[in-house]
Amino acid sequence: MSATALSVSPTSSRSPRRTLVRRPRGLIWTVLRLHRAALWTWLAFVVVTAGLLLWLYGPGATAAQQEFDRYGYYVPNGWSSAKNAYDLLFYRPAGFIHVATFVVPLFAASALVGRELESGTARLAWTQSVSPARWLAVKLAVPAVAIAAGTGLLVVLYRLLWTARNGLLYAGHAPQELYFQVGPATVAYPLLGLAVGALAGLLVGRALPALAVAVAVQYVITSLHDHLWPFQHLALFSSFPDLAVRGGAHRTYLPSPDYWPRQLLETGVVLAVTALVVAVSFHVLHKKVSAA
Template sequence: MSATTLDRAPAPVVTPAPRGLVRTILRLHRAALWIWLAWVAGTAGLLLWLLGPGADSAQHALETYGYGGLLVTGGPGDAYNSLFYYPDTLISLASFAVALFAGGPLIARELESGTARLAWTQSVSPARWLAVKLAVPAAFIVVGTGLLTLLYHQLWSAHANLLIAGIGPRSLYFSLGPATVAAPLLGLALGTLVGLAVRRTLPALAFSGFAYFLVHAFRGNHWPFQGRYQQPELHSRSRAITSTGARISDPGCYDDKACLARHDVVRFTRAYLPSPDYWPRQLLETGVLLALTAVAVALAFGLLRRRAATG
């Protein structure tokens, strides 16, 4: 073979390693990554405070003043009760934000700007591009929400007796088990599917948020296997204690002094009873969410294949 022939031979095709694609995604979306890490750290810090100093302060009020000590407006018990449910709100908002991020910056913006098609011409197949796009945020979602779920369940197991209300927000049920990890994964899959379908950043943001809002609303009120309340572990047994130390049925008059005097109640005790169907329900819901996630991912890959073929 002559030197001229060698000079004209086409250069070998080099397929970028998956690690290079991962680094590109992390660099491109580093702002979102830092926001996610800050959210996980902040929420974990709140949960650790509730497990430690916050619980100690509320427990001191309970031991010093009885159950009425938890009912003092602005007191440690009242503050603890309010803050206890904040992580649940933060976790729900994070799942919604994941859907927005997937639909807009992660997928639609790159399709709209042509960055994705440029990557496909650089020996990165559309399927690999989408697989890594899903795998990288999914790993951070699983680790972050998994950590917070473990902390939240530990908090509930250790200090639920310090809560003022017997039944808290219905969505708290979701934040105590594996369904909490599966929910944002579904948001990621839905956002990705919407982003591929719309291919424009702002409309994809709107449609992704709306799609996940519908799923979340249906999940919170209409799952047929969750019963009337979505919190099986929140069933409680409350007893009142008289001045003689006798335990009687709870008359339900914590801040009514006349009622307390009439029943000779000096303090209360309360125990939360775990439900035997809590974990079956959690696992069933987790399976449903993961199945919906798998369907959305399959549809996303099918849509991408068709988009790539038609140009």
């Protein structure tokens, strides 16, 4: 037997099996597994809402556009017309996004943070190789990525729908409010809700009481958001600073010159408050760990 043959071990001829796709490991994988039901629910919400937006952009607008091309805005039997039905459905995704924004802090306060503190799971993780700061960072980062990606996609689709089909809407405050509320700030608000919910969970330390606190705080935030810009005092048919309407039977909504200043200001303020709440959350966590 040659020396070459002797130098080859029985297992050396077998190449190790390599995994082509690696699963997330460690704390990230734990968070994904622990909250997989919430993740799948969020994914289903994004898919359904995106599907509705795409339908409104495409085949859902066909009948309404045909009525509009034939009759203009004064469609016979308007309340039962395809155009009126389309007008009502146009705002439905905004309602879905609003509800989702309200639900995010409730999830963060109860399931994401409060339940783990109440059950002792969090402290058990802290005694292992996971530091409290890293635990909270991953707890916030994983849902934040999912929330920002999903909401961002819906905002892009909504703006695409608005650009293509806003001329079918009946004039009034509803299209004006939708125009100003769907933008970058729409992505920032659920992130603020996530931070507020996590802080409530840390402060209270129990799932149900933290849930109640999150409901109260989110109600205040929603109320402030609804009154941030005084829509009711703005004339829809003026050319500045709101949406202007031109033409007789065929009216077109014009982009308002103050849309982006409003959106950027509101988004910046919300993100700054979010960062402040996150910093307070880490401070509260540090105090909680030090007192233990």
